[in-house]
Amino acid sequence: MVNEKMYELGSEPSAIRELFAYGLARKAEIGEDKVFDFSLGNPSIPAPAAVKEAIIELLDEPPVALHGYTPAQGTPGVRTAIADSINRRFGMNAAAANIYMTAGAAASLDISINAVANEGDEFIVIAPYFPEYRIWIEAAGCTCIEVMAREIDFQLDLAAIEAAVTPKTKGIIINSPNNPVGSVYSEENLRGLADVLCSKREELGSVIYVICDEPYREIVYEGVEVPYIPAIYDNTIVCYSYSKSLSLPGERIGYLYVPERMPDWQRVYAAICGAGRALGFVCAPSLFQGVIEKCVDAPTDVAAYAENRALLCRGLSELGYEYVEPRGAFYLWVKALEPDEQAFADRAKAHELLLVPSTSFGCSGYVRIGYCVDKATIEQSIPAFAALMAEYR
Amino acid sequence: MVNEKMYELGSEPSAIRELFAYGLARKAEIGEDKVFDFSLGNPSIPAPAAVKEAIIELLDEPPVALHGYTPAQGTPGVRTAIADSINRRFGMNAAAANIYMTAGAAASLDISINAVANEGDEFIVIAPYFPEYRIWIEAAGCTCIEVMAREIDFQLDLAAIEAAVTPKTKGIIINSPNNPVGSVYSEENLRGLADVLCSKREELGSVIYVICDEPYREIVYEGVEVPYIPAIYDNTIVCYSYSKSLSLPGERIGYLYVPERMPDWQRVYAAICGAGRALGFVCAPSLFQGVIEKCVDAPTDVAAYAENRALLCRGLSELGYEYVEPRGAFYLWVKALEPDEQAFADRAKAHELLLVPSTSFGCSGYVRIGYCVDKATIEQSIPAFAALMAEYR
Structure with a gap:
């Protein structure tokens, strides 16, 4: 039944x-x-200790507001703090209006897919990949297209991606630093991806969104720089989570960033609000929105x-x-x-x-x-x- | 696009x-x-003050576990505490295995609908009704069938419900105490509903689930008793939230209860786990799972x-x-x-x-x-x- x-x-x-x-x-x-x-x-x-300190500070605030509904997009305070941090770190020009707080990366990804997809669309994932990608893609009525990473260095295989794009391709999920491989895509590799997607756009007349899943952005070694994809390719939706960077996986707190450089970002942002609603998300957990506002730049x-x-x-x-x-x-x-x-x-x-x-x-x-x-x-x-x-x- | x-x-x-x-x-x-x-x-x-006290106590626990992923269904501790409370209060025989922690009633409802529905199914809602019901029903590819409450007292109009049931009817959403009316369905009225649904089951050969949305269960006046629907009708899924009873709407914490009396409850429970996964819920916020374990019987x-x-x-x-x-x-x-x-x-x-x-x-x-x-x-x-x-x- x-x-x-x-x-x-x-x-x-x-x-x-x-x-x-x-x-x-x-x-x-x-x-x-x-x-x-x-x-x-x-x-x-x-x-980090800053998280506990933030919670203790917040507990002195009036509980009706502290634990109350926030706007679906999140409080203006935390969204502004995140936008400012993005601007400082990556030279973007984000505002609160570009940020949508979510219950972690899983929510961010599923909301993004549902916001942009129509039934029958295709999403490319780079194998090996986090297995839930397929589940969210298929739950949205779409098809998951696997493209292997280059086995020599597990960077993006641009020729294989190009060959996999069809008129139905709506997006590609990029996860760097990567689970399960631990690779970080180079700036050159990502610029190559942007070139492929832009030329496919010209050829096919439809936008291909990069949905970048970045919970591991801060977990890097030996001074590796993780290129910021929205600075390279305009039609990028960033799915961030504090699960790994602040070790808060159970608290379900993260955000979506729909960059101001994306043509028509307001429409995409509105569709994200709609998808969050349709999927049963009301607002990201309110206490942890407050924690993130205070800890936005806490070092990992x-x-x-x-x-x-x-x-x-x-x-x-x-x-x-x-x-x-x-x-x-x-x-x-x-x-x-x-x-x-x-x-x-x-x-x-x-x-x-x-x-x-x-x-x-x-x-x-x-x-x-x-x-x-x-x-x-x-x-x-x-x-x-x-x-x-x-x-x- | x-x-x-x-x-x-x-x-x-x-x-x-x-x-x-x-x-x-x-x-x-x-x-x-x-x-x-x-x-x-x-x-x-x-x-209530008990919530703040619970948070402060929990902050002394090791943070890796406190803020870590819990099982998708929730921690065994909170699920057992909730099952015990249900048993004490309503004479059920629930165990942790019947409870699935969720990010509040919205998540509970959307997960329930997606767990039991197939595209083209119908769900009955009692008008006036919380407008998001329609959104979740339609997002699941189903049809929202409105049946007016009796205008004389805003109880369930059993004849109208009976007339609205078709072979495609998969469920009926019952919200008592009711938003927006403030009515509470009487035991007699609910027993009548159970009779209608049971006889329709015999006639049509298919189960009709009652999805009961109960965030207001504790908000009652002048000693009103709110009948417990799973004690009246076996094929009931309870969607509970602490948003109103503990004034925690922003924290997104609640649960689903798939009663042990439901024939085939294990299959429904498994489908709920699957729907939670497909909708992008990973686990209910972990700190507040701990809070609920400690405050499960805190008076409203x-x-x-x-x-x-x-x-x-x-x-x-x-x-x-x-x-x-x-x-x-x-x-x-x-x-x-x-x-x-x-x-x-x-x-x-x-x-x-x-x-x-x-x-x-x-x-x-x-x-x-x-x-x-x-x-x-x-x-x-x-x-x-x-x-x-x-x-x-």
Whole structure:
């Protein structure tokens, strides 16, 4: 009697969740420190002290306003603070009118897709990719078109993207720093993308939106700069979340930025308001709108991730594993030691190493290691990685 | 280039928002105390002290867990606390597995509709009704069928509901205590509804779900009991929100309850998980899940609303206005003094009385007065209501 598609979505097994659940059970069986669970992308660095201080300050404000409905778009205060921060950091000319507060990146992405899409449209995703993209695209009645990243460096494969564009292409989702690969697209690569999309626009007469999913923008290493896509391509919608940068994934707070440079941005912004309404979002959580207003420029602490990354890369590279040099996010994308990544992950599991096979992200031959874990987990896992490698030698 | 339907939804004028905006401007012009703004349904009673205490206690917990992702369904702790409370209060036999935490009633309703609906299905709403119902129903590709409440007492018109059921009817949205009328459906009335739906099930062979929208359950007066629909009709999905009962509308926290008595409740629950995922909800805000776990039985303070209600009813009734005796919520549903409720609301506006015409709720001939305001607003508005009445005498 229910909607079968929703039933399937709600009951389908998830490799990541199952691995995590297995890890919890296994830890209970043989001890916490004997299981090396790299399955999740949950920040292990606590929220900065500024967040707690902001909440305590806000609790002195009158509760009717503090916990009350805000406008659907968010309070003028937080939207202005975010616009100012964008302008300072990226040389844009944003105003509060370009910002729409959301319940995190998932909400931002789903709202963006529904705002611009008509049934039957196509959205391009770059594989490997976050699997929920497909779900939101299909729920909007659209088709998810996978285009592989260049396997040599996991940058955008411009020729493949160009070949995938059709008159039905409405958008392309770009996630940089990337989950699951940890790559950051270069400015040159993104300028190439803009050229492709602009020439396709001329050819086909229709705009292709870049929907950029940037929860990992602040999680970068060794001074890597993440190019700001709206400064490169006008028809970009930015989906930002504080889940990773302020370690607030459960609080569901982020924003959409519809840049003032986008021709007709007011129409897109209005459609975003409509899609938020149709999807059942009323306003982003009000207390955390206040927190973000106060913490908009709080620095992101990546020291622990950087240390984990260095330890893991050194350890695996000494053992002879091949992986993509991670420039951002907190994932290592490692080549499986046999063609069947599920078989490889299963053998890793026998060594208590919980790695997510790349099938979960729409491609084969790899595993994802989430290094947002305790340093001890990394250190103690190296002998297990050594034993796993020894099996294949 | 955007989705036209979303553009319209995002840019269409809202009588309520426009009235509220007018009120703000008018107050700036002639003084706060000269404008009687009854346009909104924003709680005027502050959140109970227990909420602030709960937040402060929670802030001592480790932030990684406190602000981290919870399972999509919510933490086991809050779901168990809610199930226990339902069992204590309503004699049900709920467990955590029957509860799904949501970002408030809007999310609950939209998720429920999408979980059970297939394109082309019909949902019945009882007019006058909260206008977003239609938006969520139509966004799910379904048809919104309006059935008027009985005008004599604004209870459910069972004959009209029966006549409106077709083989495509998937559900009926029941909102009691009711916005905008303030009515509470009696147990007898609801048992009659259950009979209609059960006999239609026999006749048509398909389940009709009651989706009960209960944010106002705790806002009742003079000891009114609000019958618990899942105890009367098995195929009921409860959409609860703490927006009104704990005055937390901006925090977006509530739950769905899929009762254990519903045949096949596990399938419905799984479809709810799927719909939540497809709509872009990840988890309900985590800090407030913790707050609800601690405050699940915090009493709702309705004293100020009760006082406002008494003042307003006495004042208007002495002046000769006709209205529906409000049993719950914080709205008074008043008969317009001329057939055209918009013309009546416009004349009220000339007396600085901001009343929402009933067209916003899918029926004619009435206005809604939201009495979730300062007591002074009520007191000072009575002479304006007197002057308005005098115009019509």
